[in-house]
Amino acid sequence: MTLLTNARIVLPDGIRADGWLRVEGHRIAEVGPAGSAPEPSNTDPHEASIDLAGRHLLPGYVDMHNHGGGGAAFSSGDVEQAVRAAAFHRAHGTTTIMASTVSTELDDLQRYLSDLAGLVEDGLLAGLHLEGPFISKARCGAHDPALLRAPDPALLRPLLAAGRGTVKMVTLAPELDYGIEATALLANSGVIAAVGHTDGGYGITEEAFSNGARVATHLFNAMPGVHHREPGPVVAAIEDENVIVELVNDGIHVHPAVIGMVFNAVGPHRVALITDAMAAAGQPDGMFRLGALDVEVSAGVARLAGGGSIAGSTLTMDVALRRAVRELGLSIQEAAVSAALTPARALGLDHEVGSIEAGKFADFVVLDDELEVCGVMKRGEWAVAPK
Numbered sequence: 001m002t003l004l005t006n007a008r009i010v011l012p013d014g015i016r017a018d019g020w021l022r023v024e025g026h027r028i029a030e031v032g033p034a035g036s037a038p039e040p041s042n043t044d045p046h047e048a049s050i051d052l053a054g055r056h057l058l059p060g061y062v063d064m065h066n067h068g069g070g071g072a073a074f075s076s077g078d079v080e081q082a083v084r085a086a087a088f089h090r091a092h093g094t095t096t097i098m099a100s101t102v103s104t105e106l107d108d109l110q111r112y113l114s115d116l117a118g119l120v121e122d123g124l125l126a127g128l129h130l131e132g133p134f135i136s137k138a139r140c141g142a143h144d145p146a147l148l149r150a151p152d153p154a155l156l157r158p159l160l161a162a163g164r165g166t167v168k169m170v171t172l173a174p175e176l177d178y179g180i181e182a183t184a185l186l187a188n189s190g191v192i193a194a195v196g197h198t199d200g201g202y203g204i205t206e207e208a209f210s211n212g213a214r215v216a217t218h219l220f221n222a223m224p225g226v227h228h229r230e231p232g233p234v235v236a237a238i239e240d241e242n243v244i245v246e247l248v249n250d251g252i253h254v255h256p257a258v259i260g261m262v263f264n265a266v267g268p269h270r271v272a273l274i275t276d277a278m279a280a281a282g283q284p285d286g287m288f289r290l291g292a293l294d295v296e297v298s299a300g301v302a303r304l305a306g307g308g309s310i311a312g313s314t315l316t317m318d319v320a321l322r323r324a325v326r327e328l329g330l331s332i333q334e335a336a337v338s339a340a341l342t343p344a345r346a347l348g349l350d351h352e353v354g355s356i357e358a359g360k361f362a363d364f365v366v367l368d369d370e371l372e373v374c375g376v377m378k379r380g381e382w383a384v385a386p387k
């Protein structure tokens with residue numbers, strides 16, 4: 001049992017100064033009122049009491065779109081690399097992480113999904129996210145156009161089966177052949193259909209949402225922009241209250257003013273901050289692989305080699321949150337909603353993670369006054385012990 005005292009506990013609707021909470025096993029047993037921390041038990045030798053000295057205690061971050069980090073790639077399909085990538089992001093506060101693949105030959109992809117499924121079954125990963133190959137050639141970003149396919153259910157079903165129920169999200173372009181059929185099939189199978197890497201317009205995107213799609217994959221990136229006579233997928237996503245929009249808040253993918261506009265339009269309960277990170281996150285500039293393609297990272301910006309498309313990011317969730325507070329002017333609790341509770345809700349995991357509440361997993365990030373990570377707990381164990 002662990003007692004955390006003297007924390008500024010970040011709750012979805014405010015901050016509880018001088019708060020305390022008790023962790024038992026993997027879960028939060030009790031979140032106490034301000035200022036009345038119980039005396040640590042002197043009869044229980046297993047109890048640790050930690051004074052957080054007024055630092056912020058946030059729910060562990062939930063990253064629903066992530067290709068890797070720390071030099072290791074989920075999209076390699078390699079289990080050892082996936083373990084390293086998850087550990088890298090955990091040290092930056094991400095206690096719930098989806099592993100995103102990139103477009104790959106279908107038989108290789110089936111093998112990757114089946115190998116990575118074990119890590120979801122073990123609780124290391126929250127699920128697998130298939131990004132490609134069911135996306136638009138015109139908006140393929142850092143996906144090899146030669147590998148792209150229409151989302152024919154005959155191709156989709158074996159991939160879902162290979163993941164043994166761990167494929168939780170599929171990004172697809174609804175304007176492709178079978179696009180709406182595949183969207184409905186995913187929604188009816190309990191898999192999140194996410195609209196992204198699409199060249200479709202407002203109408204087809206609306207149709208995808210009314211057929212069960214619930215997420216817009218990295219809003220603005222790899223899709224048509226907003227035009228006053230062609231509102232496109234962005235406006236369709238913003239106006240549908242059931243849709244959660246992903247944003248890459250690294251200052252590169254989307255201008256901060258546009259991110260601020262989306263927060264003003266839909267609020268933090270519909271924005272999920274994601275990293276879309278790749279192996280280069282946390283590494284010096286240089287050459288990396290993203291799926292089958294070479295990526296060059298210069299000044300922290302990942303692009304396809306030869307000066308091409310933006311190819312994922314080198315972002316971590318702690319930086320995404322810090323930027324949301326510093327650059328966008330969000331409150332810490334609003335930023336925490338978008339970094340934890342909203343993505344947890346998108347994934348259907350908000351009964352377990354995403355906010356600090358008795359009964360949920362003891363997944364926390366401790367932040368100092370500079371909003372730097374100085375402690376991370378996952379399921380009751382310190383991944384980074386608070387200094």
Ligand SMILES: [Zn+2]
Pocket residue numbers: 065066067100131276312
């Ligand atoms: Zn991605």
